[in-house]
Amino acid sequence: MRKTKFLKLKLREASFIARALVSSRHPVLAHLIPMRRCNLACGYCNEYDHSSQPVPLNVVKNRIDKLAQLGTSIVTISGGEPMMHPQLDEIVQHIRLRGMIAGLISNGYYFTPDRIKRLNKAGLEYLQISIDNVEPDEVSRKSLRVLDKKLRYLSDYADFHVNINSVIGGGIKNPEDALAVARRAVELGFSATVGVIHDHDGTLKPLSEREKSIFQEVKKLGNKDHARLNWFQDSIAEGKPYKWRCRAGARYLYVCEDGLVHWCSQQRGYPGIPLEQYTMEDFDREYKTEKWCAPTCTLQCVHQVGILDNWRDPQKTPAEMAQERKSKEALNGILRTD
Ligand code: SF4
Numbered sequence: 114m115r116k117t118k119f120l121k122l123k124l125r126e127a128s129f130i131a132r133a134l135v136s137s138r139h140p141v142l143a144h145l146i147p148m149r150r151c152n153l154a155c156g157y158c159n160e161y162d163h164s165s166q167p168v169p170l171n172v173v174k175n176r177i178d179k180l181a182q183l184g185t186s187i188v189t190i191s192g193g194e195p196m197m198h199p200q201l202d203e204i205v206q207h208i209r210l211r212g213m214i215a216g217l218i219s220n221g222y223y224f225t226p227d228r229i230k231r232l233n234k235a236g237l238e239y240l241q242i243s244i245d246n247v248e249p250d251e252v253s254r255k256s257l258r259v260l261d262k263k264l265r266y267l268s269d270y271a272d273f274h275v276n277i278n279s280v281i282g283g284g285i286k287n288p289e290d291a292l293a294v295a296r297r298a299v300e301l302g303f304s305a306t307v308g309v310i311h312d313h314d315g316t317l318k319p320l321s322e323r324e325k326s327i328f329q330e331v332k333k334l335g336n337k338d339h340a341r342l343n344w345f346q347d348s349i350a351e352g353k354p355y356k357w358r359c360r361a362g363a364r365y366l367y368v369c370e371d372g373l374v375h376w377c378s379q380q381r382g383y384p385g386i387p388l389e390q391y392t393m394e395d396f397d398r399e400y401k402t403e404k405w406c407a408p409t410c411t412l413q414c415v416h417q418v419g420i421l422d423n424w425r426d427p428q429k430t431p432a433e434m435a436q437e438r439k440s441k442e443a444l445n446g447i448l449r450t451d
């Protein structure tokens with residue numbers, strides 16, 4: 114990424130952060146899914162199919178318009194594999210046109226010099242690729258050996274920020290792979306982050322001593338901003354729950370291919386309201402609602418958004434929220450009768 118463009122992006126980010134600190138009443142980050150289909154089938158993933166069609170461009174544009182209307186700062190296009198959407202460039206362009214930061218999460222398979230140049234032109238600002246291992250295996254083909262050529266193309270042609278995320282824990286066979294991935298990322302001029310994941314049965318287990326030391330090494334190598342913001346990972350690495358306020362459904366939105374707003378990719382169905390009908394009343398309710406899954410959550414981006422408001426506005430449990438609603442309704446009933 115050119116230095117001037119990088120500085121401009123950092124300035125824009127700083128102004129969005131300042132705005133988010135001043136006011137808590139707009140979404141900071143939205144993940145938007147224009148394509149549920151994926152070319153891969155990673156063993157741990159519940160976010161893809163092999164048959165769905167791309168969401169039509171005009172529908173995606175309407176969703177972007179609604180996100181802009183809610184005051185969203187960053188829209189990250191995710192999937193499935195969003196590079197399979199035939200009009201991805203127009204989607205990126207539309208996010209930029211509406212004044213929001215445009216990001217993309219991809220498995221990296223479809224990057225060619227031409228495709229990268231088109232994304233430069235469209236105005237893409239961030240790309241994240243997750244690489245799970247060095248050699249492909251039965252669980253994941255998001256592998257350094259398979260993707261290295263694509264990473265070199267990105268290093269040569271991308272005019273957007275590239276972050277390479279590796280993972281550790283969850284029974285990943287060779288924890289050393291995370292270090293190899295991060296080293297290669299830094300060598301190519303990218304930032305590198307590492308995610309700690311749950312065991313395959315969803316439980317939180319402490320990392321082994323070997324995993325912990327690799328985790329610390331990757332953090333040292335990688336993106337310093339992320340390492341500073343991801344201190345929750347130190348608790349997760351120890352197998353301990355972490356206390357924080359998840360603002361999903363408000364400051365963070367996950368908009369699926371059907372246009373429904375969910376807390377996140379792992380809690381689909383809550384609140385499950387169509388984006389076009391999403392109101393500030395929905396926003397306020399979700400902002401105030403304590404999420405039962407928060408103590409063991411490993412979703413880095415939602416944690417980072419949560420930091421902006423962690424110091425203010427304590428949350429209530431869903432039962433307390435329901436009780437509060439009932440009391441309000443009862444009071445309104447009495448006032449109407451009077
Ligand atoms: S590439 Fe991503 S979306 Fe596709 S199966 Fe793997 S983890 Fe899921």
Ligand code: SF4
Pocket residue numbers: 359360361376377378379380404405406407408410411412415
């Ligand atoms: S705590 Fe984590 S898993 Fe639960 S809703 Fe928030 S982001 Fe999703």
